Amino acid sequence: MHSDIKVDCINQICPIPLVETRKALRxxxxxxxxxxxxTHPASKKEIPMAVKSLGFKLLKIEERxxxxxxxxxxxIREEEE
Amino acid sequence: MKKxxxxxHSGDLDKAYSALIIGNGxxxxxxxxxxxxTFWGLERLKKGKLDKAKLCRRNLFGLGRWxxxxxxxxxxxxxxxxxxxxxxxxxxxxxxxxxxxxxxGIRKEDLREEIIDEYGAVGTFINEAKESKINLFI
Numbered sequence: 001m002h003s004d005i006k007v008d009c010i011n012q013i014c015p016i017p018l019v020e021t022r023k024a025l026r027x028x029x030x031x032x033x034x035x036x037x038x039t040h041p042a043s044k045k046e047i048p049m050a051v052k053s054l055g056f057k058l059l060k061i062e063e064r065x066x067x068x069x070x071x072x073x074x075x076i077r078e079e080e081e
Numbered sequence: 082m083k084k085x086x087x088x089x090h091s092g093d094l095d096k097a098y099s100a101l102i103i104g105n106g107x108x109x110x111x112x113x114x115x116x117x118x119t120f121w122g123l124e125r126l127k128k129g130k131l132d133k134a135k136l137c138r139r140n141l142f143g144l145g146r147w148x149x150x151x152x153x154x155x156x157x158x159x160x161x162x163x164x165x166x167x168x169x170x171x172x173x174x175x176x177x178x179x180x181x182x183x184x185x186g187i188r189k190e191d192l193r194e195e196i197i198d199e200y201g202a203v204g205t206f207i208n209e210a211k212e213s214k215i216n217l218f219i
Contacts, residue, residue, distance in 0.1 A: 012157060013156055013157055013158060014102065014106075015105045015106050015159075015164075018105070018110070019105050019109050019167045019171065021109065022108065022110075022171060023167075023170065026171075049110070050109055050111070053111045053112075054110070054111040055111075
């Protein structure tokens, strides 16, 4: 899947994957896709929760290798400052 | 926008971690966040003092703290400095308690003024807290 911004959170634990995802989504422009790669199990559940809370679109969660996940998020609207 | 307000009353290392992790989590999930540093918590805003805290339990004259720091490093937990930097970068607000400054004789120049958004007492905090969905005292 295509992505515009990649965030590497491999071996990072709570709360860094959530924080780095948020930072990338702030930088992204409307319509762009952010891809987050990580290994922390709780973050795989919680990043989708944050995406919902932020009102963006979760495109895909994949785990091709066990314990190694990728999450794709689309920034579907601009944020007010 | 929804908001989280956190009072950091304790100066302990583990509690400073809790406050900053929750603050970062709230910001990451799209909430606003305010951290109010008061009493022993205000020690952590003094220049060079953020990482110098003791553990609230099993500190064992610094041995417990040393063991805990090793465990945190092994687990790759972010440092308090990194959490604070992220907190500010995501727009988190920091209030320093003016009453504590008066009681403890702390001057503005003793504190890291560049990261403090506001100086205030209980009224300032209540103003933030009354609009917050999440209110914590740590």
